[in-house]
Amino acid sequence: MKIELKHLEDLALGSVFLATGGGGDPYVPRLIAEQAIKQFGPIEVIDPSELNDDAYVVAIGSVGAPTVSLELLPSVEDAANTLAAFEKHVGKTVDAVASFEIGGGNSLIPLVAAAGRGLPVIDGDGMGRALPEAQMMSYAIAGVKPTPALAYDYAGNIATFSTNSTEVYERHIRSLAMAAGGMITTAEHPMSGRELKDSIIPGTLLFSIKLGQTLRENRGLATDMLAPLQALFKDSIYGECRLIYTGKVIDKATRIVGGYDIGEATIESFDSSDSPLSVSIKNEYLLARKGEKVVTSVPDLIVIVDYETSTPINAERLRYGQRVAVFAVGCPQFYRSEQALKVVSPRCFGFDFDYVALEDI
Amino acid sequence: MKIELKHLEDLALGSVFLATGGGGDPYVPRLIAEQAIKQFGPIEVIDPSELNDDAYVVAIGSVGAPTVSLELLPSVEDAANTLAAFEKHVGKTVDAVASFEIGGGNSLIPLVAAAGRGLPVIDGDGMGRALPEAQMMSYAIAGVKPTPALAYDYAGNIATFSTNSTEVYERHIRSLAMAAGGMITTAEHPMSGRELKDSIIPGTLLFSIKLGQTLRENRGLATDMLAPLQALFKDSIYGECRLIYTGKVIDKATRIVGGYDIGEATIESFDSSDSPLSVSIKNEYLLARKGEKVVTSVPDLIVIVDYETSTPINAERLRYGQRVAVFAVGCPQFYRSEQALKVVSPRCFGFDFDYVALEDI
Known part of the structure; x- marks a missing residue:
């Protein structure tokens, strides 16, 4: 299935419902996703099962205090630049992009990152909702390491992290988010297709669209x-x-x-x-x-x-x-x-x- | 000239004088420097003028609140591991190591990093004293960029930073130091031999030894x-x-x-x-x-x-x-x-x- 312009309203609506208060305001990310689809065409969403076991996947989204998302607005390039910088950092090309949580902003950012590169986005996420800390992600709980990870701030400053502990990662990335104005974009928890299949909460992206449709209708x-x-x-x-x-x-x-x-x-x-x-x-x-x-x-x-x-x-x-x-x-x-x-x-x-x-x- | 065991007492004493209260407690760094000299032999100190213009130099030291240096003790490997991780990060080999400030700890840490690799340490530093923030370094004031920079914490977790602003770098690295227990080791402000000659406060390492000798005698x-x-x-x-x-x-x-x-x-x-x-x-x-x-x-x-x-x-x-x-x-x-x-x-x-x-x- 492909996510087209017509799906974005429902996706934003449904994902804010599942985000249980968090996940970031969807307004500007939705405008950016619209722009990306207009420019690059519909975005392919694939079921985790369609992914090769040896594919290379990374989770992308915003980290910070959601109140900041109302004022420190993401720019059109943040998501794509984060992905590009991550690939340069690890010296590998990513085969697909995943969400780390369902959230107004955080369901849309992976779409934007994927659009410009023609990459598929995985139908699912790492929480099935939004939760405030990285170690609460299903990827982390299932044993996926949080790093190599890369953070990109509003001014294009970059930081990378290397640790085996998701708790440590959460502490370090959160401190950077604070120092960088309260909100950053990160690419993290890189994993193989096999690891993704074993850890993702499946189907939540398309379910968000159905949920949004239900709320709208x-x-x-x-x-x-x-x-x-x-x-x-x-x-x-x-x-x-x-x-x-x-x-x-x-x-x-x-x-x-x-x-x-x-x-x-x-x-x-x-x-x-x-x-x-x-x-x-x-x-x-x-x-x-x-x-x-x-x-x-x-x-x-x-x-x-x-x-x-x-x-x-x-x-x-x-x-x-x-x-x-x-x-x-x-x-x-x-x-x-x-x-x-x-x-x-x-x-x-x-x-x-x-x-x-x-x-x- | 080579720094031998017999110089360390005076170096620690003199550099604490010039550090004007900061720079970190020298006690444990001195023990580590002794260990390094016993294991690897005396450490070569060279005048900035002896460096080739196209040499690649990096500044190494501790960043954090000095009170923490009394409790979160550096380990024998921190300095060498920081340098090795930095070289891996930038994909280049360093020709010499510099201090970012004269300080009890921060005059000794570059010696330890250099010792295991047989590298020279530059006679001089980036402050001629100690000062609390990165943008106050002579390197930064003269226009040397703070990054690529790498931080290494007490548990071996690594972060890297990329920014053109030393003020931003200071904010990000300081936030990491706090999140990582209050004190980290960093390799930063990489520069050419030419840039180093144009920005270093020269002679302060050997001057610290003379000052320590004066205080002792x-x-x-x-x-x-x-x-x-x-x-x-x-x-x-x-x-x-x-x-x-x-x-x-x-x-x-x-x-x-x-x-x-x-x-x-x-x-x-x-x-x-x-x-x-x-x-x-x-x-x-x-x-x-x-x-x-x-x-x-x-x-x-x-x-x-x-x-x-x-x-x-x-x-x-x-x-x-x-x-x-x-x-x-x-x-x-x-x-x-x-x-x-x-x-x-x-x-x-x-x-x-x-x-x-x-x-x-």
């Missing part, structure tokens, strides 16, 4: 959106989808701490007998609680949408006074394994309890 | 040390040397801010009629004031020594209760040029006045 009240969403998620790698809350944002604050957007939002229910919902944020919506009671937690997906239109709202655009609905979606099975929960359970974010799957709450 | 009260020091500095690139204060440290505090040791020391005079001397610190001693009156300022050298023995004391070892003397030494003429003062004048450190040369105060 049923545009309207979140309460009415539940049924079409459930129909779509039921047969996907996600499964469960619930509408867990409707209300008004009465407080939202994040600060950039250590290169992440960290903070909390509080939503007051339309139903005055219900307790307020507090949502903890580290780039993404990680935890929804009523008082001490957990309603949904990472790695399951917490999605905040506009109540009237069901348009998903990234954390950096969530504001006091917005009328919203909160959906909870089960995470891909990959993230419920013991191995994955070691790096993505609520405890990994400093919350003092274990993960309980959405269906068991 | 005249070991005793700072008031008695003044005459031998003046005799030595008079005919050097430094010129002026004054004893500006004697007293007791009554307060000293630094914090690591942005990867630098930032703070102040206050010294109370032995002569009760004199005002206390406050010394501002950013890794190095930058500014000595009595109330609002400036006594000495960067780029001139402010050197704090033990009062009884005249042993220079690095800022990270300065403590409440120490009886000290403060010397002021004129900086090399290079640093009094308009071009240099753009990046090393008191205003570059946030102090609201212009530089006045020591002799004119």
Whole structure:
């Protein structure tokens, strides 16, 4: 299948839904992707299974605090230049490009990188959602090394990294992102086709388009959106989808701490007998609680949408006074394994309890 | 000339004096340099003029907050591994190694890097003292580009940098130093023999040995040390040397801010009629004031020594209760040029006045 201009709106919409608040604002990346398709033609998307085992793949995207993505806008050349500099650094040619996470910006950037080179983009990503740290990627969890990796900043400055530890990589790349204005483009976790097949969360790119289509075609009240969403998620790698809350944002604050957007939002229910919902944020919506009671937690997906239109709202655009609905979606099975929960359970974010799957709450 | 075991004590002593509080603790680097000389033999030091114009030279040393150098000790292999990784990165062999600053640690690390490879070390450095930021180096001021540069951390993780701006390089490398525990080894500002000759502060390595010898042979009260020091500095690139204060440290505090040791020391005079001397610190001693009156300022050298023995004391070892003397030494003429003062004048450190040369105060 090829991604054409007509797919971009749905892709941006659906990927922001799956990004659970993070992944970067899609507005400018979408304009850049449009420009790339106009210039270079539709972008080929291939299933992981179509890739040769000995193909050479690299993941490309933005790293930083999503609030920065509203102000430090990516340029048309960032993605392509990052890929070109990476290939020069490793002295090899890349056969395909992958996403490291589903996100408004981060689903589109690999397309832009691939377009100019006529490379295919892999249908899938390294998280099946967005998550704030590199070691939380399925590639890393499955044992793919993070480096050689290359970072490219808004001014064209380049840094490369070499380490066997994804935690170290995350610390170093995050510190560079901060020093370089809060947001950089990286090419990282290079891997063989075989490694990609063994580690990717498959199908999420085309699923994002279908999800965006569902959101667009049923545009309207979140309460009415539940049924079409459930129909779509039921047969996907996600499964469960619930509408867990409707209300008004009465407080939202994040600060950039250590290169992440960290903070909390509080939503007051339309139903005055219900307790307020507090949502903890580290780039993404990680935890929804009523008082001490957990309603949904990472790695399951917490999605905040506009109540009237069901348009998903990234954390950096969530504001006091917005009328919203909160959906909870089960995470891909990959993230419920013991191995994955070691790096993505609520405890990994400093919350003092274990993960309980959405269906068991 | 060759640096032998017998020179290391004087080199460490003299370079700590010139480092004006910064440059890193010399204790462990000296042990490592001893080990290197025992294993590989004496280390050749050559005058910049002996270098071919088309030779390829790189500056090597530690970057970080000097307080960290007391706890995150360099390993025997750091310097050699940094050089080897740098050569692999640029795909070229280095002909000689230079210092980026005179400092307890940073005068010794290039020797260690050179020893294992049988390379010469250049007699000179990029500051004629120590200063906290890369763009303050004479190499940078003369137009040498900071990159390709390579950083090596305590665990052997590697990062490389590519930028044309030394200010950007300083920001990126400093952020990595922080993320990697506070101290890294870097190879940077690669240059030709011609560029080195045009930018280096010459002769400071062998001068440090002579200075150390003077301090050792005249070991005793700072008031008695003044005459031998003046005799030595008079005919050097430094010129002026004054004893500006004697007293007791009554307060000293630094914090690591942005990867630098930032703070102040206050010294109370032995002569009760004199005002206390406050010394501002950013890794190095930058500014000595009595109330609002400036006594000495960067780029001139402010050197704090033990009062009884005249042993220079690095800022990270300065403590409440120490009886000290403060010397002021004129900086090399290079640093009094308009071009240099753009990046090393008191205003570059946030102090609201212009530089006045020591002799004119």
